[in-house]
Every structure is written in C-alpha cells, then in structure tokens.
Amino acid sequence: MAGRHTSHTMEHKLLKAVATGDADLLAQALGIWPTATAEQGDVDQSCCLKGVTAEGSSVLHIAASRGHLKLVVMICTHDISLIKSRKNQLDTPLICAARAGHVDVVDYLVRAASAMQEPERSVLRAWNSGGATAMHEAVRNGYAPVLQKLMSSDSGLATMVDDKGVSPLYLAY
Secondary structure, X not given: OOOOOOXXXXXXXXXXXXXXXXXXXHHHHHOOOOOOOOOXXXXXXXXXXXXXXXXXXXXXXXXXXXXXXXXXXXXXXXXXXXXHOOOOOOOOHHHHHHHHOOHHHHHHHHHHHHOOOOOOHHHHOOOOOOOOOHXXXXXXXXXXXXXXXXXXXXXXXXXXXXXXXXXXXXXHO
C-alpha cells in the first residue's frame, strides 16, 4: 500500500465520536468494545488514529479542544504519540486544550507528556505557526486555571516570546 505512511482522512466514526464526546462510539471504533452489530472489518481497521481532518486535526486535537477528557485518556492510552501531533497551523493538542480553557485536559496532557521518554518541555514549549505556546493561548483567552496549571508544570513558559516578541507574562498585564 503505497502512501500508507502519509496523512489520510479521518474515519467518519472516529470523527463523530470525538466531536460529540461519545466514549462508547470511540471504544467501538478503536475495537475496544466490539459490538454484536459491528462487522469484523470495523474492528480490524479500528486502530487507525493517524487520520486527520482537512485542517490537519487528529482525533486527539478534536477531543482536547472540546474538553472530552475521557476520550483524551482513551486516545492517549491507545496511541500516546498523538500528543506530539500538529495541525496545519502547528497547534498541538495541548495548545488546543489551553485555547479552549479545558484545565482537566491540559492537566492530563501535561502529566502524560511528562511520563514519555522525551522531556515534557518539548510538548509544553511547542509553538504554533503564530509563535504562540499553550500558555500564550491560555492568557489571551483569560483562562487563569489553565495558566496556573502550565506555570506549575514549567514556570519558564511565562517568559517565552511569540513571533511578535510578546511573552505570556507581558500579555497578562
């Protein structure tokens, strides 16, 4: 299968599950809870979490931005590498969760990243195409609990500047 390693379209069942927060549908799509009505082919192909939307969003980006913590946990348990995935604008799932103010999802992603082999700072300190980090997004959108969570994880984030030379610390004032 040529091109299998390249990005491909997200399966409709996965997109519907993460968009609506349907943990049962996600479990079925992942083959965790095959149902009596599921065809054998559905379960065998279920593990394809690498698909993306037209904007480059992975299932983890969507679940994180919508605050579906249970789904975020299920996805990360199934494929932790998605924590480092990037959308077309280079947003990570952590940036998406911080922008939307989902402190529980931010907390989980920070803890999951710190448990990975590489240093958590690579995920915590990731920039999007606008040069913003998760902390920039939390400050811009007024999410103090997210800001506090990120600061307690990596206080150095406060002084990281975006592509305009603006730090989250400056934005906060």
